[in-house]
Amino acid sequence: MRMSAFFLPTLKETPNEAQIVSHRLMLRAGMIRQTSAGIYAWLPLGLKVLRRIERIVREEQDAAGAQELLMPTIQPAELWKQSGRYDDYGKEMLRIVDRHDREMLYGPTNEEMITDIFRNAVKSYRDLPKSLYHIQWKFRDEIRPRFGVMRGREFLMKDAYSFDLDPAAARRSYQNMFLAYLRTFARLGLKAIPMQADTGPIGGDLSHEFIILAETGESGVFCDRRWLDLDVLRDAPVYGDDLEPFFTQATGIYAATDEKHDPATSPLPADQLVSARGIEVGHIFYFGTKYSKPLGAVVAGANGEPVTVEMGSYGIGVSRLVGAVIEASHDDAGIIWPDSVAPYQVGLVNLKSGDAGTDALCVDLYHKLQAQGTEVLYDDRDERPGAKFADMDLIGVPWQLVVGPRGLKSGVVELKRRGTAEKHELSPESALARLLA
Ligand SMILES: Nc1ncnc2c1ncn2[C@@H]1O[C@H](COP(=O)(O)OP(=O)(O)O)[C@@H](O)[C@H]1O
């Protein structure tokens, strides 16, 4: 993408409505714009990052054996009346009446709808287990939307649902997703802490929140320092293995939110206990027959007997993750994207646009990188070098490739790593080789 043509409305001033760094940087970098309280338009740069995160989430769901479908955002109230949640959900649910006076709603989550789809399609134990997921916009009329995409009213969520014949099989599905979550967050460059969570009044007995540490997080957390150093995925089993030993190890390390933390019962010496703030990026539940029972999701068992299926649900805040990644990775100059989610891999900076020599070299590098599948943001604007560097740092592209008239004379370009500010002067060929390695 040539920056001269890019729709990238960056801001020089810090917007004063934004209280936390990720929100400020997303506005300044031209990633999002608010259209109503807690509702955002994703501009081209923001959308690219959102899609990258979505792709990683999807790849890990697929690898874990879940199948993607797509349910609508608008749901009939009827299903929620059957589950009993229509009244319980309260004011967070955006309720709509259509022209025929039918009650509808904008889905805050999809347990009812997926259970309805399942009960109409699956009749035999032979069709189990099944895990289904979608990545779809949700709406929750949050009383206090804040922190940009972190707590929006409309937000993108991946929600998966598992269907099993008995509690032991449901536990395996749960553990499989648990592993998928740890892998997903690791690929996003995040260290997520699985924290045992309440299952609510009717829930089964398993629920974990996945929390990443950040000063601006909404929850206070305490965690065994060992977890932060532990590379738990290094010897992790693969999907479908017996995950019980891995699960026991990963959940055996102390972690609690501040409401539940009790210094007396966590046996940990003070220097081993990390006290920090955290952001919830995912939440998984095993809730047994909470929805399958009222909605009648029943299959015929091996002897023909009716079996009410055991279910779990598994959420990841995809749009929240864009903010969470920034909270975890930025400096005073701007965002530092991990390679896995960066909107572009290389920012090509022409220090003197309009100069025949630098223009020709830049265009050559631009084409060669793109021909090898590297995404390049080429700053070909007629701007001062300082402004170009500031924008590239703000946007956070992992590699900056700088071409100027002085270097050109001695046959070198500069390759700079955004995260470490490490710089190398190289021939254009060597720089290409490094970037394409
Ligand atoms: N208002 C919101 N804005 C952005 N992301 C959200 C919001 N509410 C929930 N999420 C994301 O969706 C995931 C699943 O939501 P869930 O656990 O059902 O919500 P909650 O924790 O608010 O009850 C959360 O872990 C979080 O990452």
Ligand SMILES: [Mg+2]
């Ligand atoms: Mg939650």
